[in-house]
Amino acid sequence: MTSPRPGGLGNAHRLPEEYEQLRRTVEEFAHDLVAPKIGEFYENHEFPYEIVREMGRMGLFGLPFPEEYGGMGGDYFALCLVLEELARVDSSVAITLEAGVSLGAMPIFRFGTEEQKREWLPRMCAGEVLGAFGLTEPECGSDAGGTRTTARLDEATDEWVINGSKCFITNSGTDITALVTVTAVTGRKPDGRPEISAIIVPSGTPGFTVAAPYSKVGWNASDTRELSFADVRVPAANLVGEAGRGYAQFLRILDEGRIAIAALATGLAQGCVDQSVSYANTRKAFGKPIGANQAIQFKIADMEMRAHTSRLTWRDAASRLVAGEPFKKEAALAKLYSSEIAVTNAREATQVHGGYGFMNEYPVARFWRDSKILEIGEGTSEVQRMLIARELGVPSN
Structure with missing residues (x-):
């Protein structure tokens, strides 16, 4: 292309x-x-x-x-x-x-x-x-460096022995899930910090337990589970990349993934516009379509403005990525802006729909329920602001 x-x-x-x-x-x-x-x-x-x-x-x-x-x-x-x-x-x-x-x-x-x-x-x-990626843990969310899951190399059998747990893992328990790539502490660096590596764990491996699906606010047609590992053994060859480089690897994966989430959030925001325009043209109140009211027109215009701007942010970041240019700051900008305007558009679209916006038969109710997680997953809004400030050279702790 x-x-x-x-x-x-x-x-x-x-x-x-x-x-x-x-x-x-x-x-x-x-x-x-x-x-x-x-x-x-x-x-x-x-x-x-x-x-x-x-x-x-x-x-x-x-x-x-x-x-x-x-x-x-x-x-x-x-x-x-x-x-x-x-x-x-x-x-x-x-x-x-x-x-x-x-x-x-x-x-x-x-x-x-x-x-x-x-x-x-x-x-x-x-x-x-x-495939799924097992990063987040019950006591380790934004602080991924605090990983507690461990993997010990048994030299006698040339196998990794994994113990620990992961939470909020997407695609981890479907009938067609084949593997989860898990981050685990495999040693200590000279300064005492954990050495984190990434290891492939095929589905069905003894000791690898997949919990029942979470009861979630949104994304209810997607698969999200908690995982546990009790003396799970996989071949040493299942190491992904270099030992001790798992943390750096997942940072690269998250940088890219933030652009993808920004695109997804933009789609949700645009879907709110689509549904609101359609509803404003067909729903009548006081003898005329509600779209004839300036209050509704302004809401929809602002929603479109946000969705359009959001699209420009993710396209800029994605274009930099495929061109081989630095994109970390632009990815964080896109993810932060797109996720927050998705929440805003979902709220405003629900308001445009009035009582019907609170009924699950209308797509905007689904959009409303789905939007909030976009400010949390793949790095919270607070983390994105930290990254942006750091890329700008603002002093940090």
Whole structure:
């Protein structure tokens, strides 16, 4: 695919034809296949296997990976375009794709051995199996350096022995989940700080327990679980990247993932606009459509302004990523702004809908429930502000 940012930001709002064709294809898929079915999955807290299989057939899980590993030969910008279009209709489906690619497959692609790539990526790119990334722990959220899960190398058997737990892990307990890449303390550095490594744990490994799904406020058609590891043994060859580099590796993965979450948040914000425009044109009060009232017009105009600006932030960050330019600050800016305006747009769209906005049969009720987690997952808003300040050179503790 041709980079959307060949010589700077330029006309980032004008997509090259291949990107625009992909966007239109996924827009049609989201409205024709996802929209009619997702409400039932959501209310029943069911994972949408049928939709995920179709996304796999479309090649969406393989978008940013090379063809030699079963991918589509695209890039991260293409993935983000897809996430925005999916989230305009439903965030559970969008986060399933985002986590499957950026958290499940990307660590193996970025840091795995050639053997690991060839073993896992083809099936992950096809959407036949899902991977998950086990980072967050019950007593370790934003402070990922405080990881307590341990992995000891048993030299007699050449195996890692893993003990600990993880929480809030997306895609970790579906019928098609094949692995979880787990961060664990594998030693101590000379200064006493933990040496953190990343290790692949295949599903079904003895001692690896996946809890029942959480009862969540939102994202109810996505899979989120707590994991526990009791003397779990996996081959030493399951180490992803270098021993002791797991912390640095996951920081890179999170930097990229923030752009993806920003695109998802933009989609939710735009979906709020879509639904509000439609409702304002059809809902009548006092003998005229409610959209004829300036108060409603101003709300929708402000919602569109926020969604449009949000789109520019993630496209800028994604363009820098695919161009090989520094993007850490831009990713944090995009994630911070997009997540916060998604919450605002969801609140305002609910207000436009009045009492109907509080009814789950209307998509904006789902958007409202789904929006808040965007300010928390993949780095809270507070963490993003810390990162931005640090990148600007502001002194820190």
